[in-house]
Amino acid sequence: MRISIWPGASQPYGDVLETARHAAETGWDGVWFADHFMPNSAELERPVLECGSVLAAIGAAVPRVRVGSLVYGNTYRHPAVVANMAATVDQITGGRFTLGVGAGWQINEHEQYGIELPPIGVRIDRFVEALQVIRGLLREPRTTVHGKYYTVTDAVSEPKPVQTPLPVMIGAKGEKRMLRVVAEYADMWNTWGTPDVIAHKSAVLDRHCAEIGRNPREILRTAQALTVVDGPLPDLPMPVIGGSKAELAEAVDAYREAGVDEWIVPDVFLGKGADRFHAMDVVLSLVRP
Template identity: 70%
Template sequence: MRISIWPGAGQRYDEILEVARHAEATGWDGVYVADHFMPNAGPGRDPLAPVLECGSLVAAVGAAVPRVRIGSLVYGNTYRHPAVLANMAATVDHVTGGRFTLGVGAGWQVNEHEQYGIELPPVKQRLDRFVEALEVLHGLLRRPGTTLHGEYYDLTDAVCEPKPVQDPLPILIGGGGERRMLGIVARYADVWNTWGHPEVIAHKSAVLDEFCAAQGRDPKQIARTAQALVVVDGPVPDMPMPVIGGSPGQLQETMQRYREIGLDELIVPDGLLGKGADRLRAMDTILGLSAAH
């Protein structure tokens, strides 16, 4: 099981780079960056807290950190035109020498759409648009030219050159909806990602397998990745997002459960790991526990 770090974009660039360089130097497999423009609205969150932009970060980190994979987790389709995004992704893949994973999702965060005047359609329309966007991304990144006259996107003999270094550049789809999103994953994704404890991931992975079978696709063609907030040694907070750990022993046990259900990659957000030297020590502990099996 690969293990990757997810430094929050709501910190200074030098802090993000410190995390990424430490991950590269100590044996982590990847570094991911979220795509948002402000914190999500909610209790205890500063609505004015600064957030760095994902597209610029993945290029900058990828250029500065030479070994690990770099990924977006995930670009929001509502505010990223897929033809523009395809060119961004191909460029980052060249910057990184073929180490980029293009993570995309349908878009969801309400406050950034409201503040910027960007439409956030109902879920069905959002997913319809996302499917068309995936057709655009597959076409531009993997074929010489693309023509698509859809409801949301209209391309005629469109090109994206140079093509990525990787053939193909892996497309990660983030989402866990069991009625439709996992069916989209089954059709278009090289990598799947969602939040969850091991039992949640195991259940949703089985649903994904069913969609793959219905579409005639080998489920082994889709890598499975997941994340949860991590506490290395301390009380586990009551949060809406899944949290694992509490002690090194508990964390190691949970990581083994992820491994047993066939997870290909565990992604660790750095939000509960502290700052500075404390965060780097926590990263070392997590990596050591991961390598113990």
């Protein structure tokens, strides 16, 4: 099982860079970064770094580890722009970028910036067309998609990524439609969840793959939960794992049993500076004793 760190976007870039460098130096596999412009809370004045800029900077400054978006919201950018951004970051990193994408969801960003946030059904329809545009531009010499929401005609996108193909990861939890989209279009899948939740949703994804005739092992499974290395678990409406080292080790084993290919660790409860690096080392030791 691979292991990656997810630095929070509300900290100074210098802290993000230090975390990424420590990950690269100690044997972690990747660094992910979220695509948001403001907190999804009342703390709207808390700063948030922009995802694409940070990934390009980290990819240029930090060797070896993979970098990826967790995940680009489709509503914020035209998919042709996303494809060009992805290819460029892959060029910058020498082929170490994973393009994570999702349908978009955070209400306050759309309201404040005047960006349309359609009903979920329309959002998914738009997302499917966007995936057709993105995959075409990243993988084909020319791309034509004449859809209801996006139109590209005999379109080129050069340079292509270093990777052939550049992996596309879809963030999704909806079992009826979104996991079907994952089965049809994704190289990787991501969702929040404790191991039992991941095992259940992974089985649903396998059924969608069977229905369309795709080998489910072609889709790598990635997952994350808020992670506590040594301390009480917070009472939050989000998945949380750990508490003690033994409890965290048990969760790591459970993720493996659930078929998770990559465990992503948010750094929010790992402390700062030397404390964070120590917590990262403990977490890494549980994955690679």
